[in-house]
Amino acid sequence: MSTATVEGTSGEDRSDYTREESRAIRRRSLRLLGSLVSPLKWQLVLAATILVVSTALRVAGPALIAYGLNTALPAVVDRMDWMPTIGVVVVYLITAMGGAALIGWYVVVTARLTQAIMLDLRKRIFLHTQRLSLEFHESYTSGRIISRQTSDLDTIRELLDGGLNELVSGILYGGFTLIALLLLDWRSGVVLIVMGLPLYLLMRWFYTRSQRVYRESRVISAKVIVKFVETMTGIRAVKAFRKEARNDNEFGELASDYRDINMRSIRLFGTFEPGLMAVASVSLAVVVFWGGVRIEPGVYEIGTLIAAVLYVRNFFAPLQEVAFFLNSYQSATAALEKVSGVLEEEPTVPDPVSPVDLWESRGHIHFDGVRFGYGSGKTILPDFTLDIPAGQTIALVGTTGAGKSTLAKLVSRFYDPTRGRVTLDGIDLRQLHPKDLRRAIVMVTQEAYLFSGTVADNIAFGKPDATMDEIRAAARAVGAEAFIEALPDGYDTDVNKRGGRVSAGQRQLISFARAFLANPAVLILDEATASLDMPSERQIQDALQTLLADRTAIIIAHRLSTVAIADRVLVMEHGEIIEDDTPAALIAGTGKFSQLHAAWRESLV
Missing domain, CATH: 3.40.50.300 (P-loop containing nucleotide triphosphate hydrolases)
Known part of the structure; x- marks a missing residue:
């Protein structure tokens, strides 16, 4: 039996992979993902370009506010010169509306990408499982195949539809925000960089703990589907032998396990989110305090402090979305592992490399x-x-x-x-x-x-x-x-x-x-x-x-x-x-x- 068979079939109900097995599974999943994305590379380039430009326009907002408060507003007060203010307002509206329009275009482009990938993947699973030999179908239950084609693909779609967009846009927005903050006030930027250490440790902890939880979640989810499908398929035997009560108990235990594993994931996120809020609050407090101490007309203006505060707040805002991504990423990764395992199965009865034609058979x-x-x-x-x-x-x-x-x-x-x-x-x-x-x-x-x-x-x-x-x-x-x-x-x-x-x-x-x-x-x-x-x-x-x-x-x-x-x-x-x-x-x-x-x-x- 091939390695793919072990990982994709007998390994289906495991969550205790060794480090080498986990690496092999990740490589297998990445190969699948790469093969799905490679035909769409130009659409990916277009989506990336739209995202970069829209993010840059969105990040410009606090800097324009700082210019308005530090320069445009004093010009009105001192010289009744409204031109800088009008200019700032016009530029701000252009960046806001332009960023919103580009985000709308980005959503449409990525939705097309997602649907193209899901269509390809859904067809691959169907065609490949048909091509696999009878030995595979006699050992791989129909409920598990249905789970691959339904719940696992839905989980991957949810990741591509929302989670991945949130991750990419969140990281890009955070990076642009940090650069803008460093250019505006490098000292506040240093505060944000220093606070990045506890932030990294928190996110690393969440990622590590949730990885096992979501892998177990996919395994139990598949078991629930298998039990339901087998019971409904064999309903005549169930009724003939009066097994309804026993099936109720077995399904209830599986459903309870599924609830418990979901509660574990909720508790993890319930710990992560307050931790993230604490890091953000401390960072914001330090920037406000240090900036307030340094305020001096002509050196460090109030507009700069307000912009710094906005940048710090904006930096942490998408991190919650990134956390949601980690939440769905673990589940989608486990689903992708199962799907890639099926797609890497090789027929035990392969087609011949150089087939011999037999146009008419006598039947000997x-x-x-x-x-x-x-x-x-x-x-x-x-x-x-x-x-x-x-x-x-x-x-x-x-x-x-x-x-x-x-x-x-x-x-x-x-x-x-x-x-x-x-x-x-x-x-x-x-x-x-x-x-x-x-x-x-x-x-x-x-x-x-x-x-x-x-x-x-x-x-x-x-x-x-x-x-x-x-x-x-x-x-x-x-x-x-x-x-x-x-x-x-x-x-x-x-x-x-x-x-x-x-x-x-x-x-x-x-x-x-x-x-x-x-x-x-x-x-x-x-x-x-x-x-x-x-x-x-x-x-x-x-x-x-x-x-x-x-x-x-x-x-x-x-x-x-x-x-x-x-x-x-x-x-x-x-x-x-x-x-x-x-x-x-x-x-x-x-x-x-x-x-x-x-x-x-x-x-x-």
Whole structure:
């Protein structure tokens, strides 16, 4: 397993990273951020230019007030000269209005930047999670994926929308204010610089303490979402086993943990904000006292002192916004870590570098010395060799855990063998072009999933350009036409709306029609008839024989009635084939399949 997998998956619920792990995660997050921002560099330059100019105009205000009080006002009193006053007022209005207009433009530019970044990131997550192999989705719960796409992205958006703007504008405004203060009265500037030491220590303390709190917050937030999604998804099982009370308790504990971690963050900020106010008040008091002592006409005027006081106050004003940024930054950093972890996951079943095209497949499947086990678990197929000629229908029979579904997943290339190879028409599946592989091999599972849309849309899922006549023919072939036409809008019925609800068996028939319309060379039925009742199963037996006639088929079924249509039955046990013959020959014998068949016949009686 790759480092990205460890950090992005198993490390998902951790908050106790080592220093090296934290550095690696930060580098990973910065790489992601850099890749998102680099296409927008000129928009960033424009935003930075607007911000610099608008900040300079805003900082000019106290200096203009000082000039007005020290120079313009005495000119009116002494010589009745109103021109300096008028000039100061006009310049002040221009800087104020110009700064406000530029800030408005800056907000629009940064909003466009944020939306462009979020669009890119949202699409990346969706496309990448689709590209990842089945192994990832079987270990990374759907609730966690939803958390990445919803709450984590919302947190990042909030940071880009407000927090980052507050940080940049706050730092820039503070820097310009300090420079202006030093130029106006360097002694007051020195006071501000000296008070910067306790200010730095305070902000450093807040940053360090909040870092762990917000990382824990994202972890617990994800757990809350996971619990909610899993409970609602499995609501039938919850009600069937009367687990509402237990789920209430478990969710209540998670919600309480989430409340507690949020309270910890609030207490941190409740300590930081008064500390910031104390540093600002002391700085302001020292500047007023020292400036008052030094006031002397012609040397240090009252206007200069007032401007110095305004600059000191203005210096600390945006620091509260910076603190809010630190507040959201920690949460957004933790969210970005989770998102970057998902995006750095590599498919365990990668696409071939130099794919081999297979325009038309005959359907010849061959397992050549295959060894396979899931992750670090036990080996399922120790040394598996099997040849399935093109056009042959085989049935896999065996107890749970024998390796039947694993074999099907290897043929579909949901997983790759640890050793050996699986070939289609002599081509290793790892070298076959993905589009040719997906066109040639289709699996129908017991979990017949219907997507939002009409019945016709769901049947045409594997062949989007199918005509309505082709869709109807596929439904007719598997015996689904009658119940579909009985729906309120027939093939145009929305499967997720009132009147469009279909039973588990009907969903399975639709998935059969979907697979048959795709017309693959190899069709895998993995417990695909398990949801059908006996009349429905008998209804599709003839259709199955017709539709499987000219293609390779692998049928995995516990119902031995389905096995009867196979040309060949393989009985598996502990990842090995212990019996291999026609259904009639195995029934007539005394082996495992004969015993299973006899037990099945007795159960029918």
